[in-house]
Amino acid sequence: MHVSNVNFSGQFQNYRACTENLLPVNYDQIRRSRIPFASASASLSDADRALLDNVVTFVLADPSVERVFVDGHSDRLGSRIDNRALSEERANVVADYLKARGVSEDLITVRAHGDQYPVSRRPADNRRTNIRLQREGERPELQQANGYGGDSAEDGPG
Template sequence: MKLLSRQTMMAGLALVLFSMPAGASTYGAGIENSEWYLAESVFDCTLTHPVPGFGRAVFRHRAGEYLGFYLESDLRLMRPGQGMVVVEAPAWRPGANPRPVGKVQVADGSRPVKMDPRMTMAMVAGLLDGMAPTVTRQAWYSSEPVRVRLSNINFKNHFNNYRSCVGGLLPVNYDQIKRSRIRYGVDGSRLSPRDYELLDNIATYVQADSTVDRVFVDGHTDRVGSRIHNRALSEERANAVTDYLIARGIPADMITTRAHGDQFPASTRHSENRRTTIRLERQGERPDLQRASGGQGNGRNG
C-alpha cells in the first residue's frame, strides 16, 4: 500500500472533512469509557481497543513480522471501497491540525480494514501525540459516511507494555517456518551459516509451541548421477538436518527423517531439486498429501 503525496492527501482530507454530511455516524470511545487491553505471549502481542457501537480496533504484532492494524466488527457498517485515514485532534484539543495518513481499502467481512506497517505506525505516532486516528468510509446502508475514531486515553502506558512484550517475541511465527527448504550446490550436503540460523529458529519455535508434535525432514537430489549415489546423498543431507535439530533440543522421537534421492523433483531446474525440506505438523492437522511424504524413506525416526 503506497502513501500518497502530501498535496493529494490534503485534497482528499479536505473533501472528507468539508463535504461530510451532518448525519455522519461516528463511532468511538469517550474519556469515560476508553480502554486498551494488552494480550501478551511469545507468539504475538495484541493491543485491543473496544469501539462502542462498531466493534474493535486491534494492533497486532506477530513474531517475525511488523506491527499491523485492523478493524473488526460483527456488523456490516462500511461499504466496500476506498476509505480515508486521518489523524485528527480530539474534542479537548481544539486548534490542532489534522494529519492525513493515507487511503485504505475497505473490504467486506468481519475485518473490513487492514493496514500495512507504515500506516499502522503513523496511527501509533498520532495516538502517542494525543491525537485521534480516524477511518472514514461511506456507510453500507446509506450515502452518509461512517467514521471510526480511536481514543488516545489510556493508550501510552499500554503501548509501553506492548514494547516490552515485543522484546520477548520468538524470532519467527508458525506460518514462516511450517514449511522450510535448504538448498545445496552440486553434490553438496554441508549446512551454511544461513541454514543453521533457519534451523535454530525452527528448533526455538518447536520448543515453544506445544501443539507441534511432528517434524518431517526429507532429503532430495537432482537427477544427475546414479540412483544409488543420489539416494545416499539425499540421506546424508536429511541426516545432517535431523542431527542438528536434535542437538538443538528437539526430541528425536518427534522427527521423521526420509531420503528420497531423485524420486520427487520439485522443478525442471536441477538447482531447485537439490534440497532438504522441513515440515512441521501440529496436533489435529491432517498430514499433507505430498509426494515426498508418500515416498519410501529410510525409515529413520530421530
C-alpha cells in the same frame, strides 16, 4: 488524533518488553521450510542455520507440534545409489542440527528420497531437504508437499 508524551516512556518500555518475547516466525511461515544444497554437498550455510534456528525456536515453543518431517532429496546427476546416499546424508545433517539445538529425537522423522521427487527440471532446485511440521490434529493425507495443491508421495503417512 494526537499521541501524548505524558507517561509514554513507561508504556513504550512495556510494549518493547512484550515484543521481545514474540517468536521470530509463526506457524504458517515455518511449517514448510526448504534447505538448498550445492551439487554433491551436504553442508549447511549460515543462512540455513538461521532458518533451522527459527524452526527450533518455534518447535520448542509450540507443544502442539507433534512431528518434524525431514525429507532429503537430490538431483538426477550421478547414480541412483549415490543420489539416495546423498539425500540421506542431507536429511541427517539437518536432523542432527535440529537435535543438537534441543528438538527431541522422538519428534523427528528422517526420510531419504534420492532423485525420486523432483520439483523442477533445474537440478539445483532438486538438491534440497524439506522440513515439514505437523501439529496435533492435522491430517497429513490432506496436506500437499508443494503448498500449491499438488500431490506428492513424500507427504503421505509415515
